Amino acid sequence: MTTPAARGGLLGTRDFRLLWIGETTSTLGGSVGGVALPLVAVVTLHASPLAVGLLTAAAWLPWLLVGLPAGAWVDRMPKRPVMLVCNTVSMVVFASVPIVAWLGALTTTHLLVAATTAGAARVFFTLAYRAYLPVLVERERLLEANAKLQGSESAAQIAGPGLAGLLAQWFGAVSGVLADAVSFAIAVLCLRSVRTREARRETGAQRRLRTEIGDGLRFVVRDPYLRTLTAFSAMSNIALMGYASIQVVFLTRDLGAGAGQVGVVLAVASSGGLFGAALSGRVATRFGPARGFLLCEALAAPMALLGPVGTGGAGLALFAAAGFGTGLGVVASNILVGTFRQHYCPADMFGRITASTSALNYGAIPLGGLLGGLLGEAIGVRETMIVMAVVQLLSVAILLLSPFRPLRDFPAPRRRAEPVLPPVLHTVLHTERADRDIPCE
Numbered sequence: 001m002t003t004p005a006a007r008g009g010l011l012g013t014r015d016f017r018l019l020w021i022g023e024t025t026s027t028l029g030g031s032v033g034g035v036a037l038p039l040v041a042v043v044t045l046h047a048s049p050l051a052v053g054l055l056t057a058a059a060w061l062p063w064l065l066v067g068l069p070a071g072a073w074v075d076r077m078p079k080r081p082v083m084l085v086c087n088t089v090s091m092v093v094f095a096s097v098p099i100v101a102w103l104g105a106l107t108t109t110h111l112l113v114a115a116t117t118a119g120a121a122r123v124f125f126t127l128a129y130r131a132y133l134p135v136l137v138e139r140e141r142l143l144e145a146n147a148k149l150q151g152s153e154s155a156a157q158i159a160g161p162g163l164a165g166l167l168a169q170w171f172g173a174v175s176g177v178l179a180d181a182v183s184f185a186i187a188v189l190c191l192r193s194v195r196t197r198e199a200r201r202e203t204g205a206q207r208r209l210r211t212e213i214g215d216g217l218r219f220v221v222r223d224p225y226l227r228t229l230t231a232f233s234a235m236s237n238i239a240l241m242g243y244a245s246i247q248v249v250f251l252t253r254d255l256g257a258g259a260g261q262v263g264v265v266l267a268v269a270s271s272g273g274l275f276g277a278a279l280s281g282r283v284a285t286r287f288g289p290a291r292g293f294l295l296c297e298a299l300a301a302p303m304a305l306l307g308p309v310g311t312g313g314a315g316l317a318l319f320a321a322a323g324f325g326t327g328l329g330v331v332a333s334n335i336l337v338g339t340f341r342q343h344y345c346p347a348d349m350f351g352r353i354t355a356s357t358s359a360l361n362y363g364a365i366p367l368g369g370l371l372g373g374l375l376g377e378a379i380g381v382r383e384t385m386i387v388m389a390v391v392q393l394l395s396v397a398i399l400l401l402s403p404f405r406p407l408r409d410f411p412a413p414r415r416r417a418e419p420v421l422p423p424v425l426h427t428v429l430h431t432e433r434a435d436r437d438i439p440c441e
Contacts, residue, residue, distance in 0.1 A: 010144055015194045017135055022190030023129075024152040024279060026087065029183020031160020033094060036168065036176025037111060043173045056369060058086040058112050062120040065361035070123050070210040071355020073422030075348065078198050079132035082189055083178070084405065087126035090118045091184035097176040098181075106174075126295050131350040134195050134342045143339045154327070160264065183421050202210050216352025225344070225411060226357060228402040229337060231397055232359040239392035241368030242329075243304060243385055247319075247377045250308060254382055255315045269323020276331030283332055288408030293336045294399055300329025302391040309387035360386050 010016045036056050041047035074082060082338045093114045137145045164176040166246060220226045251257045276296070283292035303325030310318035345353045368388075375384040399405070 008139065009171065010141055015196045016145065018190045018194050018269030019133075019136060020152065022187035023149060024192075025184045026090075026187035027153050028156040028160055028163075028296075029180040030154045030300065032164040032167065032176045032183075033180030034274045035161045036180065037097075037115060038162065038172060039168055039297065040101070040106075040173045040177060041108060041111055043168070044106065045108050045111070052368065055111060055115050057366040058115040059119040059122075060362055060366045061116060061383055062123045063359050065284035066120055067123055067355050067359035067362070068213045068216070068352075069355075071216055071352040074124060074127040074131065074351035074355075075212070077128075079128040079135070080111055080194065080197070080385060083132065084124055084188060086121040086128070086176060087184050087188045087191065089121040090125075091181050091188065093118045093121070094177050094184065098178040101174045123358075125355050127351045130338070130342065130354055131347070132198070133199050134347070136194070139343065142342055143281055143335065144291075146335045146342075147440075148281050148339050150280075150331055150338075151274055151277030154270065154277055154331055157273065158267050158270045187388035210351060213356075214351060216356040217259050219345075219349060219353055220356045226341075226353065228398060228404060230357045231356040232398040233357070235391060235395040235398065237361055237364040237369035238371065239304075239388045239395060240326075241365045241387040242375070243307070243392070245369040245372035246381050246384060247307075250381045250385060251316070251319065254308075255310075255312065255319070257316060261316065265320045266323070268320040270327060270365050272324035272327030272329075273331040274326040275324075279328070280332040280335040284336060284337060287337050289340065290404055290407040290410045293333050293340075293410075294384040294404060296329040296333035296336070297399060299331075300326045300333065301396045303329065303387075304389040305386070307389065310380045341415050344411065345413075 012021065017073075041055055097106065097111065097114055100110055133145060134142060163179075167175045167179060220230060247266075248262060251262050257265065280292075281297065286292070287295060303322050305322070306325075307319045307322035310316070341354070342350075372384055372388065375387065
């Protein structure tokens, strides 16, 4: 564990500051690369719309292919070395794109392989990173840590697309992919400088990989809170990605926005995430973490309905307001839930539990994108966005009918074999302990 944070919050502590700088830089690079890679496919290789769609799907496909075994492997290994290897792999993969392009040998297949390989590295990194943060930061500071990291991620998502466009205009489309590779190099240097190490785990008899994967799945399926969050997140991700996958088409064709207007509207919409990150701690303090989570999702869902209802200039303003409100609620909710998971799940199973939930949650993202495109062709773009907003609103019903509804605070941390009590009894017995264990600021 690190020593208590110095004056100025967690950024006053050396190791967290290094992690934050590295993650912020690589997230900004990833946001640039997320625009630059399809831009290279379209501008340099003249790829078809299908090929561009496959590039997006390729980045998320590894969650379905290796997500579950990755969680078991990560639980067996020290987390920081896993993170270093993953960032190094991503750096090399993305650096290969501009090098091959400058040699005149770049192909769509190379881009697909790069996206898939980097996506697989991201799976392992994400699982290790989420398990490493509670090692780096004291339990009572986890909410602050998640808020700072999520806030910088939201800022990167605002700045990244514009920066990718400028780099493409000044230096060519592949320069954005090179910038992504450089960002991973910076992340590697920062992470190598972090001094906090995990305590050495006692190694018993090595169990079969299938058995360990099953442990994680059974833990999630049998736990009413994690089961609820997994079902809700999968449904919500389908709706949000289906909505987002055709939003540029809606802005340009239905509302008649130019490229500059689209950039401004999306930047304003994305800025809601910054406010969500800043307000998450206050929401937890004022309403309690669990109730605050429900309120954030209850805010985000109806706001999405405003996006596709307007026309002309008023429609652009409504879309920006809808995106702002949705982003505020979703980001604040993600911070509260992410902190809850880090408290609640047994440390020695964290990777497997996270992999079990993420394989379904992130696996739903390409499905949502595909569904949005197919429905957009079949019933119209505006109509599809309304359908997706309604699905997002209906997903909140999963939470309102769940054990979370009567809670002010999230349930206390579980031990591996600890049974889950009925919600009402659980609330009575654990309220006092939850007030101490779940940070509210």
